Amino acid sequence: MTELNLILSKNGQAQLADGSSTLNMGYEGNKSVYALRISPRDEWANLTISAYWHTPNKEITPPATLFANNVANVPAIVTAISGEGKVTFQGIRDGVIVTSADVPYTVGENSGTEMADLPDEGSTTWEQLIAATQASADAARKAQAATEKAATGLEAVLTASAAAHNGIFRGKNLGSAPTEAQLAAIKAGTFDDLYVGDYWSNGGVNYRIAAFDYYLKSGDTSFDCHHVVIVPDTQLYTHNMNATNTTEGGYINSLMRLEGLAQAKEKAVAVFGADHVLTHRVFLTNAVTNGKPSGGAWFDSDVELMNENMVYGSHIFAPASDGSTIPTNYTVEKSQLPLFQLAPHLISNRQWFWLRDVVSSAFFASVSYGGNAYYDIASIEGGVRPAFPIG
Numbered sequence: 001m002t003e004l005n006l007i008l009s010k011n012g013q014a015q016l017a018d019g020s021s022t023l024n025m026g027y028e029g030n031k032s033v034y035a036l037r038i039s040p041r042d043e044w045a046n047l048t049i050s051a052y053w054h055t056p057n058k059e060i061t062p063p064a065t066l067f068a069n070n071v072a073n074v075p076a077i078v079t080a081i082s083g084e085g086k087v088t089f090q091g092i093r094d095g096v097i098v099t100s101a102d103v104p105y106t107v108g109e110n111s112g113t114e115m116a117d118l119p120d121e122g123s124t125t126w127e128q129l130i131a132a133t134q135a136s137a138d139a140a141r142k143a144q145a146a147t148e149k150a151a152t153g154l155e156a157v158l159t160a161s162a163a164a165h166n167g168i169f170r171g172k173n174l175g176s177a178p179t180e181a182q183l184a185a186i187k188a189g190t191f192d193d194l195y196v197g198d199y200w201s202n203g204g205v206n207y208r209i210a211a212f213d214y215y216l217k218s219g220d221t222s223f224d225c226h227h228v229v230i231v232p233d234t235q236l237y238t239h240n241m242n243a244t245n246t247t248e249g250g251y252i253n254s255l256m257r258l259e260g261l262a263q264a265k266e267k268a269v270a271v272f273g274a275d276h277v278l279t280h281r282v283f284l285t286n287a288v289t290n291g292k293p294s295g296g297a298w299f300d301s302d303v304e305l306m307n308e309n310m311v312y313g314s315h316i317f318a319p320a321s322d323g324s325t326i327p328t329n330y331t332v333e334k335s336q337l338p339l340f341q342l343a344p345h346l347i348s349n350r351q352w353f354w355l356r357d358v359v360s361s362a363f364f365a366s367v368s369y370g371g372n373a374y375y376d377i378a379s380i381e382g383g384v385r386p387a388f389p390i391g
Contacts, residue, residue: 008039026107027079033074056081178200197209208233215229252285254364280302283331303386311340312336337387352382363378
């Protein structure tokens with residue numbers, strides 16, 4: 001229901017609250033679309049107020065419209081007749097009668113609808129109508145209050161923890177860069193009005209929220225900063241993992257880790273600011289034996305390639321224990337990012353990109369063009385689609 005607000009004041013003045021001169025009620029044929037809400041002041045206070053309609057067709061006079069709780073629906077007959085008309089207000093109580101100046105209204109040309117007659121004032125039906133109208137208005141207010149209370153309660157739950165926000169995908173455009181309020185909400189761990197799938201769009205790239213507090217309390221040194229993990233929708237550019245087809249030295253000693261991520265870090269800082277791209281501690285592979293990770297250590301990390309766990313929720317091609325050899329897979333990124341759990345179609349962007357898992361002596365893991373799990377030889381150029389925490 002669209003409410004049109006008017007002010008009834010001293011000496012019969014009647015004017016629109018927004019300062020305009022004419023009530024605009026769309027096109028003829030509207031029904032139960034518009035309502036008048038009045039603010040009775042001065043001598044209008046405590047009066048029983050009705051609206052009297054004067055349509056463009058002088059032969060048709062709609063019945064008076066009674067206000068309940070200062071609100072009255074516009075009769076269908078009023079919006080059934082196109083053209084310019086007028087409405088006049090009258091208030092009565094205990095023999096006192098106050099009338100207003102005319103307020104112009106307009107209805108665009110269209111088709112009309114029928115109307116129902118209003119009972120005569122003072123009749124039993126009239127009193128029943130007033131009571132019913134009052135009851136309906138009271139019920140509407142109670143329903144609105146209950147809805148607002150429920151929404152407030154739900155919001156309180158949703159803003160209480162990262163876990164709640166990790167379970168809801170929204171996908172809202174948050175602008176080109178985080179606002180101070182958004183950064184404050186991340187730092188406080190309330191994550192107000194931020195949800196998985198929301199994104200900042202900058203330089204033709206959507207930087208999307210993939211998780212809340214994914215790294216919290218992890219690392220050989222506890223990472224205690226509230227944060228969100230960002231993953232771009234598309235590759236930022238292409239680069240090879242190594243100059244030749246080898247995985248020797250693992251991910252930490254790869255050409256990608258040593259040089260290839262520099263441009264991605266520059267882009268992250270440009271969008272989110274150097275103070276907000278966070279450094280934390282992760283366990284990364286630094287040695288490979290017989291095509292399997294055989295050594296690793298804790299390293300500082302900010303912008304990194306994702307691993308298979310983050311994308312798929314498990315290892316696919318990364319070597320696993322075969323009963324005699326236990327690969328060095330002591331990763332803190334051991335669970336799927338909520339983004340890809342809630343919206344798995346976002347794993348595939350029709351561009352293949354690198355993952356950091358060692359698959360063999362010559363191959364690293366990747367996500368194929370078609371979205372399927374894959375692996376590629378280390379020397380070819382593939383997409384760089386990293387993840388990084390901000391806060």
